Amino acid sequence: MIRLPAPRSRTGPLVAGGIVAAGGAVLIVCATAGHAPVPARTTTAAPAADGLPHTAIRVTAGSCGTGWSRPHPGQQVFDVRNDSAGPAEVDLYDPATGAVLGEVEGLAPGTTRPLQVTLGSGAFAFKCLPDDGDAVIGPTVRVPGHAVSGPAAVPVTQHDLIPPAIAYQKWIGARLGDLADAVATLRSDVDRGDLDAARTAWLPAHLVYERLGAAYGTFGDADKAINGTTAGLPKGADDPGFTGFHRLEQGLWHGESADRLRPVADRLATDVDTLRDGWSQARLDPAQLGLRAHEILENTERFEITGRTDYGSGSNLATARANLDGTRTVLGYLRPLLTTRYPALPRLDALLDRLQHTLDSHLTGGRPTPVDDLTTAQRERLHADLGQAVERLADIAALFDVRRTS
Structure with a gap:
């Protein structure tokens, strides 16, 4: 077998349930390093040009996921902004199971990137993993109703x-x-x-x-x-x-x-x-x-x-x-x-x-x-x-x- 070059670093979504970005219903995470910054919004669950509700989420040196005050199920976008001094990975996950629904990798200071997910009913939280520090877990937010979440998977260690x-x-x-x-x-x-x-x-x-x-x-x-x-x-x-x-x-x-x-x-x-x-x-x-x-x-x-x-x-x-x-x-x-x-x-x-x-x-x-x-x-x-x-x-x-x- 002819061998490909050394493996590439991760920039794509966490895939679960057999769904990838090319396949239709997807877990989409826009996390490439060259993505243009998105201005942070001050309102939550506000409809945007893409027709989806957007929620502005902040990451700071001592907090993670602040700004999520109107939880609701369905397809939506979290505009995640890093206001800390260093880069971080930001995951949206289920604290009870550890399953990750979406991630933004390598979020630079002063940068905002969209995280698109489909949330069902249940309890969720943001976890921030700064490059030079321990994980910071944000408040657990409960989404009402009886909806089913999109793809999620427990990370492999x-x-x-x-x-x-x-x-x-x-x-x-x-x-x-x-x-x-x-x-x-x-x-x-x-x-x-x-x-x-x-x-x-x-x-x-x-x-x-x-x-x-x-x-x-x-x-x-x-x-x-x-x-x-x-x-x-x-x-x-x-x-x-x-x-x-x-x-x-x-x-x-x-x-x-x-x-x-x-x-x-x-x-x-x-x-x-x-x-x-x-x-x-x-x-x-x-x-x-x-x-x-x-x-x-x-x-x-x-x-x-x-x-x-x-x-x-x-x-x-x-x-x-x-x-x-x-x-x-x-x-x-x-x-x-x-x-x-x-x-x-x-x-x-x-x-x-x-x-x-x-x-x-x-x-x-x-x-x-x-x-x-x-x-x-x-x-x-x-x-x-x-x-x-x-x-x-x-x-x-x-x-x-x-x-x-x-």
Whole structure:
């Protein structure tokens, strides 16, 4: 799998209930750093140009959420102004459950930003998290009636993610042993000069690696050495920096001799053995698991089903299927946290099942259909199924973005 750049910092909404900003009914939080300031209002629940009632909320050094004096249910906007001396994150949450309905991140001093939410009946409060201080919780406000609130979720903490991260890291360690064995077989075939056998052994070995998708951030430079491509290399396929599985693929499917490929196979085996032997000392970042669950198939969409990483084997769809396995593995370790926070989990499972069925239809007889051989209808179906899964997995990335709670 081609790897995306380092993860981006959070600027979007806390997603819950399977709803994201592109999907219709949403929890919308305008919290980007470049948002133009909105003048603070002195009245509460006043209709604005957007047709929604607005309430001016103040944040100061010692108080949070003052100004909310006319609580009412329904869709509305809180214009949150920071009158303190430093930046802060501001959350609207349910004190009884800890579930967050909306957030404004990085609210600079003297700045006002809109926080749009749908409030139901119940008790709510604002929580302010200044960058250089402890949380300040505002007064609890009771909203009358019998309405139902919009999306909300209990924030995930670093502590929550440590057990699944440890379990996942142990799983990776076992798979690295399988990878080393598969690469040893591949290396032996090349060393004997049996390139037909090497072509047969290449794909199973590569797929073992592709199923390890959520660990690549921990692999560091080893990932590029083992699974890098020609992207950015001045000499392309002839560049000395082109190593690993795809360099071997290039040679095996483009008529290179065993003599030329032996050093490539040796280097691959050495790099894999080094990664396996050092894995017990690696430290997988628990906070990255949710993001990686999304990025695995995001990368698949960008690089595999477009054929951009095909160096002759025509195996991109088999790689995509392995990436799906990797995604399901990560979600499996996160599932105990998801079941209590993400009501749309059955919908996500159904989308992944449909994507699996589509990919499997192109892997008949153990030989994947090359991407270029797909019909237009097949290509459109694959892009649609994968795109919907990637969109839904963005919810997971947002939900597992670790947030301060105190």
